[in-house]
Amino acid sequence: MKRLKSSLLPLLALAAAQSAGAVDIRANLSAEYQHFFSAPERSGQAGDNLSLSFEPEFYYAFANRDSVTFTPFVRWDESDSERSHGDIRKLYWHRVEQNWELRAGIDQVFWGVTESVHLVNIVNQIDLVESPNAEELLGQPMIHFTWIPALGNVELFLLPGFRERTFPGRDGRPGVGLQVDNDNAHYASGAGDKRTDIALRWSATHGIWDIGLAHFSGTSREPRFDPQQFSLNRHGEREYIPLYEVIDQTSIDLQSTTESWLLKLEAITRNGQGDRFSAAASGVEYTFVGIGGTVMDLGVIGEYLYDERPEAVLDDDIAIGLRLALNDFQSTELVAVLLRDRDNGSSSFYVEASRRIGDSFRLELEARGTTHVDRHDPLKTLDGDGFVQLSLGYFF
Amino acid sequence: MLLPRIAVIAASFFLLGHTQVQAQNDPMDKSLSAEARGKAVAEEAYRRDRGFGDEEATLTMNLQDARGRERSRQMRFRTLEREHEGDWMIAVFDNPGDVRGTASLTHSKALEPDDQWLFLPATNRVRRIASNNKSTPFMGSEFSFEDLSDQQVEKYTYKYLRQEPCGELSCHVVEQYPAYEHSGYSRQVVWYDTNEYRTHKVEYYDRRERLLKTLTMSDYSQFLDKYWRPMRLEMVNHQTSNRTLLTYSGYQFQVGFSERDFDVNALRSIR
Numbered sequence: 001m002k003r004l005k006s007s008l009l010p011l012l013a014l015a016a017a018q019s020a021g022a023v024d025i026r027a028n029l030s031a032e033y034q035h036f037f038s039a040p041e042r043s044g045q046a047g048d049n050l051s052l053s054f055e056p057e058f059y060y061a062f063a064n065r066d067s068v069t070f071t072p073f074v075r076w077d078e079s080d081s082e083r084s085h086g087d088i089r090k091l092y093w094h095r096v097e098q099n100w101e102l103r104a105g106i107d108q109v110f111w112g113v114t115e116s117v118h119l120v121n122i123v124n125q126i127d128l129v130e131s132p133n134a135e136e137l138l139g140q141p142m143i144h145f146t147w148i149p150a151l152g153n154v155e156l157f158l159l160p161g162f163r164e165r166t167f168p169g170r171d172g173r174p175g176v177g178l179q180v181d182n183d184n185a186h187y188a189s190g191a192g193d194k195r196t197d198i199a200l201r202w203s204a205t206h207g208i209w210d211i212g213l214a215h216f217s218g219t220s221r222e223p224r225f226d227p228q229q230f231s232l233n234r235h236g237e238r239e240y241i242p243l244y245e246v247i248d249q250t251s252i253d254l255q256s257t258t259e260s261w262l263l264k265l266e267a268i269t270r271n272g273q274g275d276r277f278s279a280a281a282s283g284v285e286y287t288f289v290g291i292g293g294t295v296m297d298l299g300v301i302g303e304y305l306y307d308e309r310p311e312a313v314l315d316d317d318i319a320i321g322l323r324l325a326l327n328d329f330q331s332t333e334l335v336a337v338l339l340r341d342r343d344n345g346s347s348s349f350y351v352e353a354s355r356r357i358g359d360s361f362r363l364e365l366e367a368r369g370t371t372h373v374d375r376h377d378p379l380k381t382l383d384g385d386g387f388v389q390l391s392l393g394y395f396f
Numbered sequence: 397m398l399l400p401r402i403a404v405i406a407a408s409f410f411l412l413g414h415t416q417v418q419a420q421n422d423p424m425d426k427s428l429s430a431e432a433r434g435k436a437v438a439e440e441a442y443r444r445d446r447g448f449g450d451e452e453a454t455l456t457m458n459l460q461d462a463r464g465r466e467r468s469r470q471m472r473f474r475t476l477e478r479e480h481e482g483d484w485m486i487a488v489f490d491n492p493g494d495v496r497g498t499a500s501l502t503h504s505k506a507l508e509p510d511d512q513w514l515f516l517p518a519t520n521r522v523r524r525i526a527s528n529n530k531s532t533p534f535m536g537s538e539f540s541f542e543d544l545s546d547q548q549v550e551k552y553t554y555k556y557l558r559q560e561p562c563g564e565l566s567c568h569v570v571e572q573y574p575a576y577e578h579s580g581y582s583r584q585v586v587w588y589d590t591n592e593y594r595t596h597k598v599e600y601y602d603r604r605e606r607l608l609k610t611l612t613m614s615d616y617s618q619f620l621d622k623y624w625r626p627m628r629l630e631m632v633n634h635q636t637s638n639r640t641l642l643t644y645s646g647y648q649f650q651v652g653f654s655e656r657d658f659d660v661n662a663l664r665s666i667r
Contacts, residue, residue: 022667024667026493026496026497059667061667067665067667094665096661096662096665098654098656101661101665108520109520110519110520110521113523135519137520146661148656148659148661153660153661205511205524205660210524255524257511257524257525257526257527258509258526259509259526259527259528259577259578260526260528261526262526285526287526287528287529289528289529289530289531289532289578290531290532290580295531295532295533297529297532325532327532327533327536328536329459329461329465329467329536330536331494331495331535331536356492356494358492359467359468359491359492359493360492360493360494361493361494362493362494393494394493395492395493395494395496396493
């Protein structure tokens with residue numbers, strides 16, 4: 001015991017010395033105002049909406065190899081009780097070794113390369129009430145093991161416990177085309193939301209190529225809706241019940257990066273939701289540096305989106321976009337993308353612009369909407385919820 | 397030359413491929429051609445900087461525009477010296493708040509494009525980014541990405557201009573022409589002192605041959621009894637009258653970093 005102590009003491013002293021300054025706390029408080037272009041469809045919906053969110057992050061490193069991260073998130077929304085919600089984005093322990101890493105707890109993982117859709121990203125559920133862009137994710141319980149051999153990474157994910165997708169409530173806008181019963185999801189698996197899902201991914205960089213191959217086996221993050229499965233809310237309206245089936249999905253994501261060109265591909269094949277189907281997104285981004293003798297950079301984006309499912313919104317669509325970076329004091333940036341169905345011309349668009357104010361604030365302007373929507377296109381259900389959103393984030 | 401290893405962020409490109417240093421010319425040899433002597437000066441400066449292993453430091457950038465408005469940014473960076481290829485670097489932003497935690501990883505090359513990755517904490521994503529941004533301003537400053545890169549000998553062709561007094565020292569004045577693509581410059585004029593081959597001043601000429609910027613490096617400190625680093629770098633843009641001051645602190649050498657500290661996994665979890 002004594003010997004143990006005497007050998008531990010210098011170790012502890014070393015750990016203490018190394019962990020000096022290893023506490024890191026940061027936070028983002030954000031206020032957001034939305035204005036919808038069209039009059040609301042339902043009584044509880046509003047033309048304007050105010051919302052506040054708060055996301056602090058606490059990080060503590062025990063030594064060089066071990067750390068803990070905790071990131072809670074809360075949002076209050078003026079109109080939509082479903083959008084007023086909280087989540088643990090991250091709460092995990094992380095161990096780093098020479099040839100492997102282990103994360104255990106709740107974390108977020110993002111896979112994929114394309115701009116206009118995120119097909120291969122599957123580990124985390126989408127926090128859809130946060131944003132229709134599918135980039136905000138719910139925290140997922142996981143044991144995430146990364147093996148780092150000579151070439152690339154091999155990652156194994158054990159995912160105990162399922163998170164249901166968050167859908168806007170009756171009073172929320174933008175909607176998702178139908179009202180969703182957020183309380184009575186159905187599961188194809190007898191284990192319900194207690195099933196442990198698994199995912200495996202290999203990713204590597206070789207020269208100009210970055211490649212990821214992955215397989216996921218578990219509860220689909222994306223539910224299906226059966227027109228016959230609904231409940232009635234107190235207004236007598238149908239709220240459709242999400243059906244979460246067990247799927248197997250294999251995916252590839254690929255990017256080639258040369259001086260001015262990015263070439264991108266994401267493709268999936270999925271089994272378990274009716275017939276096996278495939279979907280893919282592929283495209284390019286070309287960047288003009290120093291346009292017109294200024295210091296601004298302009299990227300031009302072109303992507304093609306394909307989905308075999310008849311109900312898919314982006315089944316045969318072209319996305320064209322611009323990415324502008326002013327490279328000024330305030331890091332002013334803008335992304336604008338238009339998605340257009342090749343068959344019937346139905347289109348949707350989004351514009352996201354942001355600019356730093358002072359040292360601690362960032363102002364963001366976002367607009368989303370649809371145009372020229374064919375009445376038979378699935379996009380029709382999203383018509384009428386176009387909006388512009390102004391948000392101010394305070395970072396401290 | 398020893399432009400600082402600043403660099404930062406997705407910056408750039410360090411180095412090389414020169415395994416063996418071929419017989420190097422003596423920079424003081426006046427019988428050499430202007431091209432050979434210019435290159436000899438750059439080689440000597442570069443040679444004196446090799447062997448540092450790894451380093452880390454904290455960097456403060458003060459940005460001032462022509463109207464006198466000021467902004468400040470803070471970041472930390474780490475560099476790993478690589479022997480047969482370009483150096484590797486990670487930079488992490490601490491300030492301003494909206495970019496806090498943003499980190500970049502660069503595996504540099506001499507003439508080929510660097511490999512660059514960017515980690516954005518807001519989206520939890522590591523993205524590979526294109527590397528044609530050499531002339532792009534770094535964080536809205538007067539430094540472009542190429543200014544912040546380590547200056548490998550192969551990246552330029554040279555012409556020795558003259559030797560002249562610079563302060564209390566004497567300086568070699570060498571003109572250099574970028575040999576890599578996408579540079580914002582037609583040429584640069586560099587002042588190296590003849591004692592230690594430290595860089596004291598660089599003039600940058602835009603692609604139309606007009607004087608664009610002047611960089612002044614000062615407050616040199618020596619580390620490990622060998623490696624000189626300027627603690628203060630001031631870049632003045634003559635065309636816009638904007639200026640950027642870089643101040644370094646907390647330099648540490650031979651921290652013990654390995655390749656593993658400069659891979660995409662490390663980038664994702666760096667603090």
